[in-house]
Amino acid sequence: xxxxxxxxxxxxxxxxxxxxxxxxxxxxxxxxxxxxxxxxxxxxxxxxxxxxxxxxxxxxxxxxxxxxxxxxxxxxxxxxxxxxxxxxxxxxxxxxxxxxxxxxxxxxxxxxxxxxxxxxxxxxxxxxxxxxxxxxxxxxxxxxxxxxxxxxxxxxxxxxxxxxxxxxxxxxxxxxxxxxxxxxxxxxxxxxxxxxxxxxxxxxxxxxxxxxxxxxxxxxxxxxxxxxxxxxxxxxxxxxxxxxxxxxxxxxxxxxxxxxxxxxxxxxxxxxxxxxxxxxxxxxxxxxxxxxxxxxxxxxxxxxxxxxxxxxxxxxxxxxxxxxxxxxxxxxxxxxxxxxxxxxxxxxxxxxxxxxxxxxxx
Amino acid sequence: xxxxxxxxxxxxxxxxxxxxxxxxxxxxxxxxxxxxxxxxxxxxxxxxxxxxxxxxxxxxxxxxxxxxxxxxxxxxxxxxxxxxxxxxxxxxxxxxxxxxxxxxxxxxxxxxxxxxxxxxxxxxxxxxxxxxxxxxxxxxxxxxxxxxxxxxxxxxxxxxxxxxxxxxxxxxxxxxxxxxxxxxxxxxxxxxxxxxxxxxxxxxxxxxxxxxxxxxxxxxxxxxxxxxxxxxxxxxxxxxxxxxxxxxxxxxxxxxxxxxxxxxxxxxxxxxxxxxxxxxxxxxx
Numbered sequence: 132x133x134x135x136x137x138x139x140x141x142x143x144x145x146x147x148x149x150x151x152x153x154x155x156x157x158x159x160x161x162x163x164x165x166x167x168x169x170x171x172x173x174x175x176x177x178x179x180x181x182x183x184x185x186x187x188x189x190x191x192x193x194x195x196x197x198x199x200x201x202x203x204x205x206x207x208x209x210x211x212x213x214x215x216x217x218x219x220x221x222x223x224x225x226x227x228x229x230x231x232x233x234x235x236x237x238x239x240x241x242x243x244x245x246x247x248x249x250x251x252x253x254x255x256x257x258x259x260x261x262x263x264x265x266x267x268x269x270x271x272x273x274x275x276x277x278x279x280x281x282x283x284x285x286x287x288x289x290x291x292x293x294x295x296x297x298x299x300x301x302x303x304x305x306x307x308x309x310x311x312x313x314x315x316x317x318x319x320x321x322x323x324x325x326x327x328x329x330x331x332x333x334x335x336x337x338x339x340x341x342x343x344x345x346x347x348x349x350x351x352x353x354x355x356x357x358x359x360x361x362x363x364x365x366x367x368x369x370x371x372x373x374x375x376x377x378x379x380x381x382x383x384x385x386x387x388x389x390x391x392x393x394x395x396x397x398x399x400x401x402x403x404x405x406x407x408x409x410x411x412x413x414x415x416x417x418x419x420x421x422x423x424x425x426x427x428x429x430x431x432x433x434x435x436x437x438x439x440x441x442x443x444x445x446x447x448x449x450x451x452x453x454x455x456x457x458x459x460x461x462x463x464x465x466x467x468x469x470x471x472x473x474x475x476x477x478x479x480x481x482x483x484x485x486x487x488x489x490x491x492x493x
Numbered sequence: 494x495x496x497x498x499x500x501x502x503x504x505x506x507x508x509x510x511x512x513x514x515x516x517x518x519x520x521x522x523x524x525x526x527x528x529x530x531x532x533x534x535x536x537x538x539x540x541x542x543x544x545x546x547x548x549x550x551x552x553x554x555x556x557x558x559x560x561x562x563x564x565x566x567x568x569x570x571x572x573x574x575x576x577x578x579x580x581x582x583x584x585x586x587x588x589x590x591x592x593x594x595x596x597x598x599x600x601x602x603x604x605x606x607x608x609x610x611x612x613x614x615x616x617x618x619x620x621x622x623x624x625x626x627x628x629x630x631x632x633x634x635x636x637x638x639x640x641x642x643x644x645x646x647x648x649x650x651x652x653x654x655x656x657x658x659x660x661x662x663x664x665x666x667x668x669x670x671x672x673x674x675x676x677x678x679x680x681x682x683x684x685x686x687x688x689x690x691x692x693x694x695x696x697x698x699x700x701x702x703x704x705x706x707x708x709x710x711x712x713x714x715x716x717x718x719x720x721x722x723x724x725x726x727x728x729x730x731x732x733x734x735x736x737x738x739x740x741x742x743x744x745x746x747x748x749x750x751x752x753x754x755x756x757x758x759x760x761x762x763x764x765x766x767x768x769x770x771x772x773x774x775x776x777x778x
Contacts, residue, residue, distance in 0.1 A: 185674050206680035218671035222693035231689070235680035280679075 133196030133209075133287040133320055135159040135182065141190035142177050151177040153344040154191060162318045164311065166335030168325055170367070174344035176292055179324045183212050183290050195288060206235070211281035212290040216297065217273050219265040219280075225251075226261040229279045250282040253313070271302050278310070282317070289314070289321040295330065307333060328368050332356070340364050362488035365413050365481055371443060373413045374455040377485055385412050385482070388448035390427045393477045397492035405484065410491060413481035416443065419457035419473045421465070426472030430455075432465050446471065533754075539747035548743045562748035566735070570752065572723075573731035579642050580717075580727060581710040584649030588657045588706050589699065591650070596661035597687065601673065611662070614655040622652075626719050633720055642725040648716050653706040660705070664698030665691060700767040708757050728753045 137157040143150045152174040159165045167175040180186040182193055184205035192201040200208050211232070219228050229250060230243045238246075251261060254275045265273055274294060281289055294310070295303045311334045314321050325331055331338045332352040339349040340363070348360045352368075359365035365373050376387065380402060384391040392412065394402070402410060420426070430448035442464035444457045457473060465471050482491040541558040595614075599607045629648070630639075638644040668691055676690045692699070714729040721730065735749045736742050761768065 183674075183678060185677070205674075205678045210678070212675070212678050214671045214675060216669065216671055218669065218675035220672065220675075220690060220693075223689075231676075231681075232679035235685065280675075 134161045134163075134194075135165075135288060135320060135322065136194035136197075137178070137182075137191070138194065139191030140178070140181055140188055140193055142174075142181055142186055143189045150174075150189070150344050152181065155346055157339055157346060157349060159320060159322060162320055164314050164321045164323065164334060164336045166323045166325060166331040166338045167341060168328055168331035168338055168367075169341035169347075171326060172343070173341040175324045175326075175341050177344075178341070179212075179290055179292055179322060182288070182322060183210060184208055209287045210290055211284045211286040211288075212292065213277045213281050213294040215293045217265075217277035217294075219273060219276055221265055224262050224264055225256070225268070225276050225279075228265065228276060229283045232280070232284045246283050246285075247279075250279040253282060254279050270298055271306065274298060274306060278313075282313075287320065289319050289323075291321065291323045293325055294323075295325075296327075310334065329370060332368065338368075340367060342367075358490075359481070360490050362411055362413070362483040362490075365483065365490075369415060371416050371456045371458070373415050373481070374419075375411055375413050375483070376451070376453060376455070377409055378412045379409045380407065385410060385480075387412060387451070388428050388430065389450050392427070392475060392480060394480070394482060395477065395492075398482045401492040402482075405491075407485065409485050411483040411485050411488070413483060414455070414475055414479065416456045416458040418475060418479035419446075419455065420475070421457070421459050422472050422474040424472055426474040428473040428475060430471060430473070432467050432469045432471055435464050435467055437461060437464070444471070446473075536747045537751050539744055540751045542744050542747075544741045544744045546744075548741055562744045563752070565745060566749045566752050569735075570728070570731055570749070573726055573728050576642055576645070576721075576725050577711060577728040580645040580649055580725070581707055583642075583646040584653065584710050585703050585706040587646065587650040588653045589703060592654055592657035592661050592702070593687075593692075593699075595654075595658045596665055597691070599658065600662045600665040601668070601686075601691065602683075611659070614658050617651075618655050622715055626715075629716075630720065640721045640724045644720055645717060645725055645727070648720070649706075649710040649713060652713070652716075653709055656709075657702050657706060660702045661695070661698065664695040664702075667698075668694050697767045697770045700764055701770070704760060704764050704768055707760060711757055 135157075136159070137155045140152060140155045141150050142152040155174075155178055157165075157178075167178055169175045177186055181188055182195075184200070184203065188201050192199050194200065195208060195210070220231065223231065226244075226247050229247045233243045233246065247261070248258070250256075251258065256272070256275055256279060260268065260272060260276075265276065268276065274297070277294065281291075291310075295306055298306060307330060310323075323330075323334060332355075335352060337349055337351055338355055340347040340355065342363050348355060348364045350358075355364060355368045359368060362375060366375055378385045378387050380386070381391045383399065384393040386392075419428070428448055430446040430451075432444050433447055433454055434445040436443040436445070438461060440461050441458050442461045444459055444464065445454050446457055447454050459465075483489065484491060540562060541560070542553075542556050543559050543561065546553050546556040598604050599611055604610065633639045633641075633644055636644075638647075672690055672694070673686060676686050681689060712729065713727070714733075717725070717727045717730050718733070721727070726734075732746065732749050732753060735745050
């Protein structure tokens, strides 16, 4: 067990392109489940591979358990990794796959067998599967074997690189909770890379959001959702995504769809200080409350997506070009073409700098 | 009520076009196949003819088959087949032993200037072997290796190595990078990486590489003809030696050639699957 520290860790692939990982500062606590999330090209996988020792650092350092491992070879870092495509050795049986690292460490056969069986039991892998080759397994079983291979090593840190991306949707949701549960039980520090913000939110104790090689924000899922530090995090976390719209400022508020949405005092102060004439307004879909004709935002429903419990309304607000999405209860949603109005609580409105994207006060 | 929908049929003209296309390709395939097979068939048929019936014009199709020529072949081929087998097996083993590490250094962990290395290997195949036979002869004489089986093993190894390196390299490039990384994380060094991960994965490719080396070495004539006489003379030399200065020899030559082809055909037959798999492995990117 150990904490993990990225200290100004940097990785540059080529001279003329920005760093893949740019001076990453991240502290992962002992036993924590940390999710690195971001769109493709954000540097999340590179950051993980740097921790694994598969990618050299061009600057800064990485510590595992307060020991600088920047130049320690992967096998001596006491880590185990689950790869996206599992990377099971095709010619070895499941048991041999799981026990390979122990064999390399010259762990006696009896001890090896015991630990493989223990890991298999932990993962509900049938004993009969242990003698099979990976080819004869289903996708879900392969995934569990890959997990098992990591568990058998009893490492100080688990590294997982999008381990669920090759599973079908239903299995993915199941396995998601199993991994989170397992991690909680084993208490091993885990760094988990995904591009799926739902996975990030549901699994991580804390989530680090990356974009273009830079750490945007690291916090608990709740905090990320409620207090995004910038427009990128606000737009990335949450499904469906937050409605973001550049709007002109009016006295005491922002002008949207022919009405003025009042802004809280701190936001107004920040706007005044920066001398802005417009800003980016952010409203989460569930904060657009349908109001029976007396809401301040009016618009026409263009499309209704029924999700069962809720429905998503794609609405064109009066006088605006872009559509916004509103979440509403699913039983009696308005029909497409219907004119509706929404009520928005001023407290629920986010405001971002139109150029830098930084959150304005609040 | 459950109505089973009638199977949709293509419009007739389209069906005819598709059918005729299939038939057309079938015909082409058979013609090409027969064109390749005919001389071989003729060789095998001639091998069973008595010498007197072998060289008639027009060719005779009715004859009383005889094994006389085969008996003659088997009485004389002993040393030749032994030499061929030693040179073929020896050189192929050497090719694999040298080719695997060379290919590794040009693919999995490429050395500096690996492109130049790769090009150098194949460039040795661009020079016609005739151009090198003079120097080779001199070297063989000075090294006291003329008419020695060791010389053939060395030369066949050199001859097959470039192709083998290129083939094995392409197989190694197919090994998923994640697999090698997993092995590194699991604590496998270079040797374990090779023996536990790479070699098992590329084994079908290695088999097909070995087969091609076997075939090339087994059939090689030019070097054997110029650098050996008796102590290391190979099977192709035996074929040549069955052509006498005078008299009829077609049936005898056919029998010898048939016998010489059989091992290669058997090897190819047995390993057909892995040959196709191995060759396709490198081709698909």
